[in-house]
Amino acid sequence: MLVLVLTLCLAIFLNPTTAHRQTQYGIGQDYYIPNDRMLCTTGERNPFIRPQQPTCSLSVDKLVDGLSIPGTSDRNCFTPPWMNYTLYRIGRQFAQENLIIISYCHYLGGVIAYSGKDVASIFSATGKSDTREKAILRNLANLKHTHLWYDWDLLSSDRISAASIHHLRGIHRKVGKWITERLMEGRGLIDPGMYDNRTADEGLWSAFEADLQQSTIPLEWRQPPASVTNYNGKTVPLDQFVMSLAQFLFVGVPFVMPEVLEITKATDEQLLGWNHLWAVLAFALGIDDEFNLALQPSLEAIVKHYRDIFRTYFLQGFFRLSKESKILMEIAASVSDEVLPSIFVSFSRNLIIHAILKEIIGIPTPNTRGLLSPNELQMLDRWERVKASLKTYKQPLMNDMNYDFRRNFNAKARIYYGSKASNDATAAEYMFS
Numbered sequence: 001m002l003v004l005v006l007t008l009c010l011a012i013f014l015n016p017t018t019a020h021r022q023t024q025y026g027i028g029q030d031y032y033i034p035n036d037r038m039l040c041t042t043g044e045r046n047p048f049i050r051p052q053q054p055t056c057s058l059s060v061d062k063l064v065d066g067l068s069i070p071g072t073s074d075r076n077c078f079t080p081p082w083m084n085y086t087l088y089r090i091g092r093q094f095a096q097e098n099l100i101i102i103s104y105c106h107y108l109g110g111v112i113a114y115s116g117k118d119v120a121s122i123f124s125a126t127g128k129s130d131t132r133e134k135a136i137l138r139n140l141a142n143l144k145h146t147h148l149w150y151d152w153d154l155l156s157s158d159r160i161s162a163a164s165i166h167h168l169r170g171i172h173r174k175v176g177k178w179i180t181e182r183l184m185e186g187r188g189l190i191d192p193g194m195y196d197n198r199t200a201d202e203g204l205w206s207a208f209e210a211d212l213q214q215s216t217i218p219l220e221w222r223q224p225p226a227s228v229t230n231y232n233g234k235t236v237p238l239d240q241f242v243m244s245l246a247q248f249l250f251v252g253v254p255f256v257m258p259e260v261l262e263i264t265k266a267t268d269e270q271l272l273g274w275n276h277l278w279a280v281l282a283f284a285l286g287i288d289d290e291f292n293l294a295l296q297p298s299l300e301a302i303v304k305h306y307r308d309i310f311r312t313y314f315l316q317g318f319f320r321l322s323k324e325s326k327i328l329m330e331i332a333a334s335v336s337d338e339v340l341p342s343i344f345v346s347f348s349r350n351l352i353i354h355a356i357l358k359e360i361i362g363i364p365t366p367n368t369r370g371l372l373s374p375n376e377l378q379m380l381d382r383w384e385r386v387k388a389s390l391k392t393y394k395q396p397l398m399n400d401m402n403y404d405f406r407r408n409f410n411a412k413a414r415i416y417y418g419s420k421a422s423n424d425a426t427a428a429e430y431m432f433s
Helices: 016-023 060-068 085-097 099-115 117-126 132-151 160-184 202-213 240-256 258-264 268-285 299-320 323-333 349-361 374-392 397-421 424-430
Strands: none
Touching (some): 085 132, 085 268, 099 323, 099 397, 160 424, 202 349, 240 299, 323 349, 349 374, 397 424
16 A cells, blocks of 8 residues: 655744654644643634633534544644643543553453444455454454554654554545545445345344334434435545544544443543544544544543443444444454453454443343353353442452553454554555454
8 A cells, every 4th residue: 555645744843853853743833732631612613812721522413414524634743733742742641551452442442343334344345354354354454553553652753653644644635535436437345246145144133123122212312314315415435424433433432331431430621631632643543623522621521422322323324224233243242252352351243242232232132141151151251240340349459460461462463463463653555454
């Protein structure tokens, strides 16, 4: 894949060595360390004043306006002018200290991604997710790159985090162009008959649907949002709306899982830092401020926004899963042994689907739990005991789990990617599914 050359920004420090390092990977002359309490403003911003405080993102129902806007906006610099370095650093530290739990959330988010028919069609079209081995490669690569963003500073002279983002932006552009060409040729996203000879585990999905239908989820949350069903404007592949929903699957999932907040014992400062970290990463990846979900005025607004996003755009999708969504979710849920390797916990496909219902949606699961084998019930009991221990005595158990996970995860990455995963620098450049 051709590598686009990063546009270099002007130096911001008088020291020539420092300036050279800063311009290597997209830090512009408007970079500064702003007031640590700045989040965003809901009012109009004067375009002639340096944007030290960003405008908050659009409301939940207005996000569909992004359907007509390409999802990877041009960036002369990867760091936004409103970057709060203190919160950014706190967010990275929070991710590092809770890496296995954060990675578990990312993995669940990756499975949920296939629940939407349009997203499932995009993944089907790329041919990168429809077998177990492909799903392992995709999930290992996705998690590895998030680990790079948490471990390496965008402002550091090593360029590892920036190189990772740079190459992912190139992949997004390439996929968008490829999809556009397919649609212009009238071929659609999926080749006809692609899933005709494949079957979903209808026993699993019947139990999944029964648990949903028997729950107390309000009727309005079971229906597609009017903002989507009534939209009749222009659409483009890999648009800002899709990128916003993808952002939610990384940053927002922990906010809709109460147990995660209990386990991590996150302070308000840490949650603000985690959210701001993803505001910065979303900017770097090409999401415009108005579609950057992490730009909210307060912690209360942040939590409410993510929960509204889930209820509006994801929850209703579980009530009407397509055949291809079911198949892709099954495949994605079946690779946790390779993607989340740990001596402390293990998950099966059915346990991951069960976790979506119980831990994310938060409903009773008599039907799905009834499908679990004795071995899976033991695995579930062990996971519940580990979570209880983390809630009560987070350290040193979390440190031990993180150490074990990092070691085993990197070993798996080397098995599947070889020399491309030999170190962080090569992973940033070459580890893509």
